[in-house]
Amino acid sequence: MVRIKQRYILFDILSPPSSEHWEAYSESRDSALLHLHQVSSSEISAKYLLQVIRQVLQDHYGDFGAGSAGISLVVKYFSPKTSTGIIRCGRQHLDMIVAVLALINRLGDKEVIMRCIHVSGTIKKCENVSIKRDKEDIIRMQRKRK
Known part of the structure; x- marks a missing residue:
């Protein structure tokens, strides 16, 4: 019997600036990072993300895509503080x-x-990878403050 191979996708959610906040966004790379990486609202949870992903999967790939890729799809981790999460999916459906x-x-x-x-x-x-990225961002922000 062959085991099903899984892939884990690390993702983050960025919040683009609204039209009145473009000036603060364009000051520097670090200020742009601060404006893009915001705390997610309380309504966004792992369960809600899974529903949205499955709905978009259904809309763009139809019943076959939703049925084949949606079965093994799981949001393993989501942090609203960092807007970062990990999704598990089947290897054959990674690109989808x-x-x-x-x-x-x-x-x-x-x-x-x-x-x-x-x-x-x-x-x-x-x-x-997530821990390494967060450490690099913290170090970059601390250097900017000095």
């Missing part, structure tokens, strides 16, 4: 799920950009 993440442009009443950061065969590697 990454495309669906790119197609999502609204969560609730807020416009968002969902970005795939890293793909791995183990959840541990995704966690390590």
Whole structure:
């Protein structure tokens, strides 16, 4: 018997600036990072994200895409504080799920950009990449303050 191979997708949710906040966004790269990476609203949870992903999967790939890719789809982790999460999907449906993440442009009443950061065969590697990215961002912000 062959085991089903899974892939883990590390993603984050970016909040693009509204028209009145473009000046603060364009000051520097660090201020742009601060404005893009915002705390997610309380209505966004792992369960809500899974519903949105499955709905977009249904809309763009139809019944076959939703049925084949949606079965193994699980949001393993989501942090509203960092707007970062990890999705598990089947290896054969990886490209479809990454495309669906790119197609999502609204969560609730807020416009968002969902970005795939890293793909791995183990959840541990995704966690390590997430921790490394967060440390680099913290160090960059601390240097800016000095």
